[in-house]
Amino acid sequence: xxxxxxxxxxxxxxxxxxxxxxxxxxxxxxxxxxxxxxxxxxxxxxxxxxxxxxxxxxxxxxxxxxxxxxxxxxxxxxxxxxxxxxxxxxxxxxxxxxxxxxxxxxxxxxxxxxxxxxxxxxxxxxxxxxxxxxxxxxxxxxxxxxxxxxxxxxxxxxxxxxxxxxxxxxxxxxxxxxxxxxxxxxxxxxxxxxxxxxxxxxxxxxxxxxxxxxxxxxxxxxxxxxxxxxxxxxxxxxxxxxxxxxxxxxxxxxxxxxxxxxxxxxxxxxxxxxxxxxxxxxxxxxxxxxxxxxxxxxxxxxxxxxxxxxxxxxxxxxxxxxxxxxxxxxxxxxxxxxxxxxxxxxxxxxxxxxxxxxxxxxxxxxxxxxxxxxxxxxxxxxxxxxxxxxxxxxxxxxxxxxxxx
Amino acid sequence: xxxxxxxxxxxxxxxxxxxxxxxxxxxxxxxxxxxxxxxxxxxxxxxxxxxxxxxxxxxxxxxxxxxxxxxxxxxxxxxxxxxxxxxxxxxxxxxxxxxxxxxxxxxxxxxxxxxxxxxxxxxxxxxxxx
Numbered sequence: 082x083x084x085x086x087x088x089x090x091x092x093x094x095x096x097x098x099x100x101x102x103x104x105x106x107x108x109x110x111x112x113x114x115x116x117x118x119x120x121x122x123x124x125x126x127x128x129x130x131x132x133x134x135x136x137x138x139x140x141x142x143x144x145x146x147x148x149x150x151x152x153x154x155x156x157x158x159x160x161x162x163x164x165x166x167x168x169x170x171x172x173x174x175x176x177x178x179x180x181x182x183x184x185x186x187x188x189x190x191x192x193x194x195x196x197x198x199x200x201x202x203x204x205x206x207x208x209x210x211x212x213x214x215x216x217x218x219x220x221x222x223x224x225x226x227x228x229x230x231x232x233x234x235x236x237x238x239x240x241x242x243x244x245x246x247x248x249x250x251x252x253x254x255x256x257x258x259x260x261x262x263x264x265x266x267x268x269x270x271x272x273x274x275x276x277x278x279x280x281x282x283x284x285x286x287x288x289x290x291x292x293x294x295x296x297x298x299x300x301x302x303x304x305x306x307x308x309x310x311x312x313x314x315x316x317x318x319x320x321x322x323x324x325x326x327x328x329x330x331x332x333x334x335x336x337x338x339x340x341x342x343x344x345x346x347x348x349x350x351x352x353x354x355x356x357x358x359x360x361x362x363x364x365x366x367x368x369x370x371x372x373x374x375x376x377x378x379x380x381x382x383x384x385x386x387x388x389x390x391x392x393x394x395x396x397x398x399x400x401x402x403x404x405x406x407x408x409x410x411x412x413x414x415x416x417x418x419x420x421x422x423x424x425x426x427x428x429x430x431x432x433x434x435x436x437x438x439x440x441x442x443x444x445x446x447x448x449x450x451x452x453x454x455x456x457x458x459x460x461x462x463x464x465x466x467x468x469x470x471x472x473x474x475x476x477x478x479x480x481x482x483x484x485x486x
Numbered sequence: 487x488x489x490x491x492x493x494x495x496x497x498x499x500x501x502x503x504x505x506x507x508x509x510x511x512x513x514x515x516x517x518x519x520x521x522x523x524x525x526x527x528x529x530x531x532x533x534x535x536x537x538x539x540x541x542x543x544x545x546x547x548x549x550x551x552x553x554x555x556x557x558x559x560x561x562x563x564x565x566x567x568x569x570x571x572x573x574x575x576x577x578x579x580x581x582x583x584x585x586x587x588x589x590x591x592x593x594x595x596x597x598x599x600x601x602x603x604x605x606x607x608x609x610x611x612x613x614x615x616x
Contacts, residue, residue, distance in 0.1 A: 141560055238579060
């Protein structure tokens, strides 16, 4: 791999131990994927923040990097943590966990990373432009950045993203190169009969699982070209991205008439037709719990937008929830909800706003039996990681589930 | 016999080979305190990787596995070196942060179970000493 004089100096340790380690990581990744060289990045999203995932090994590594002079060179934001930084006691987190989690966040802050603690950095000040090279971890945000924004990133792991933040570079391979962004398969989508069903987080989540499983089963993991969708809200696309990444390892798709790069490509010959029945089957497959099982209700995977919070406040106004109900979002959106008066309405209902965290990374295993959610991604992790049953419903139906006895 | 591959992380060590034809998930698959392989049904289940030259086709599982390698090293129970057929990012990044010599592009069938190996990852060569 070709390195510039500056990059070679970093590799030789002339910019300190942390930068040297970072450059070693980037060179190894570049070697494995046969990159010709490095490319500058303008934005980084770092994952691996929850102490539940990171453990003491992660804390130790981050501490070593800080001691080695680690400091960010580009705009760098953070994925969700394992708890709400301010409100962790209300959510039932152990003090020991909280102490370790704060240590993780403090280390990231000292490195210069902005502690957004969200999987939706694009709502919170880290919004790259079309065509910009970035290095993002967090699979749903990677898919969103590549597909909806048209920025260019591979699916980074935690250390790879951190290495990019410390050097301002990433090896140039994969989705940084236009030839790898070409679609390899067309999906023709039959729109649902009722317009209310279309463009919901629920429907897009089920569609993501349907398409994702097709891609996952193909050896070359082609980039999907999706046709037949007339309109898609940001919230619908956010849900689709999370589901495609979870079930298909998908980091990029094109959607005719919706995503910015689609117009550059013609639809690939190989076509798969997705019927409404297939999407319904995917939806049904994510429900194995009924109302009597559900003891946990959750919205906000990926983190809720302010528009979703507004809708939630409208639905909860003057009512009382009867089940443990977590609304996960970023601290920034929570503050906006506070200013707009939505927070009071939501908290008066007994629902809990859990900022900085989410149901995928919070240590909730063993605490609940079954979860109701509108998120296909949350269903996957609730089952595999937390051993919970799931009920997959629309956003409004999930709220009703919380209000039911 | 000398076999050459590709350097992932440099270093020179010697040790006994612990070989498997299965992938290894360091996160969840290896006990970070003891270095024991705990993945159910793995060909190396119950074996300890500490101080061994660990030979396996490729890594798998969660990206958190990189940190597990770092933790194994900190606990003094990491492998002395890693040899892969095809190294993937989890193992590569783990070897770099834990400073464990690593070579890939080595045909695994060439390495007998339990043989004594010399690894020169600076030159990307594996020498079978007996």
